[in-house]
Amino acid sequence: MKKLTLLFCTLLAISYLGYSRPEYSILQSYGTKCSNCHVNIQGGGERTLGGWMSRNQTSIIDPSTIGIGKIYDFLQNTNQAWNGKITYGLDFRWEDARWGYQEVVQQRNPPLTDTVLSKPLRDNMIMQFDPYLSIKPFDFLELEGFYNFAYDIEQFKRYPGQQPYAFSIKVKPADYLPELRVGYFQPEIGTKWDDHSLLVRQVIGSSRSSLLIPDDYAEWGAELDYESIPWLGVGLGVFDSKVMKNLTLPDQTGSSIPVVSGNTSSLFFKLAFYPPEWIPGFTNFFGGYFMMNSPLKTDNGIYFANNYYAIGDLFFNIGMTDKFALMTEYMWSKKQDLRTTNNLSFELTYQPLDAAYVYARYEVGNTDYLPVSTSYHANQYVLGAKVFLLPYIALIPEYRVFDRANVPGYFAEWAFQLHIFY
16 A cells, blocks of 8 residues: 555656756856747747757767768758748657556556556656747747647646647847747746656645646746846746646545636746856856736725635756756745645756766655645655767656655655657
């Protein structure tokens, strides 16, 4: 029973997303803003020409030494077409790990036996198969989006609120003006990692963890971002909440209810600072995010009504170019009168080679269920590495330990991921 409980806890801890690892912004020398390397201001997904060039020749193995140099000569030409008006890219991720099959494959035909279902099973899956495309017909207008075909391939391994695509229209009349983004995409909330296993994005419970923010989260909305000042980033967005509604929590009676009503809008705010180097070779950036979902009342001024759901996030990151990066993040949430979470993460990355780095992460997760005055706590320890075997091909081995305070023992496992990108 203990193994089953721990397996449930890790079900959501193995879901990876198609984002960049944020320590790249500290380890490289192109500037710490995500927009220096990615089409989207919040980072992740499609790469700009500069972001694509920063990794297009990074590898342990020289392609020419194994007879495929000409293939890479062609691939390393550009990721753009039509004089830069079209930018394209791809992220593909395959992983081998152990899964909580009770919740993801019961619909398989033929069904697995009860004996097999009761054991932790190692399996592999395609986590991500995202082709990206952006079209910029004018300097002030850009259309971008992607579709994750893994959503259809691995239809029995989906998660509450997971979305298979995102797209938006971005308008920026001049370099010194804010950028307006409208469409169906992920609001700016929290640091965007390439996996959703971090405890800062989870809710620790009695028998398993659930998500604080949905995997591949996307909503209809609009966002206004100002990043024309090199050391400053400010964002303000208004989004629907129909996808967030897929996440649930227990109410005062113990019944499961949506974390938001789905009929209210969510407000998102970002404030980030990217100071210049105060010591040569050292870089850092820090800031925070805030989300509020609540009915808006106007009967006595403008104010948020009861039954609100709020998420806050603070981060501070520092490092030395091509040497190390320390990423810290604190995320809290509160559903009025029902639940609070307080989670913290520290990750240290060391880069011994240009084409390889290792990292260690320590995380703490805390959840308080207010109606019953019950608290749950968990720690997670992660050791991993990312090795660029060939240009655009990386192998990510990882060992993680999940230790829940209210369950004797702990869960530990190896996971292996293959990442192909362009």
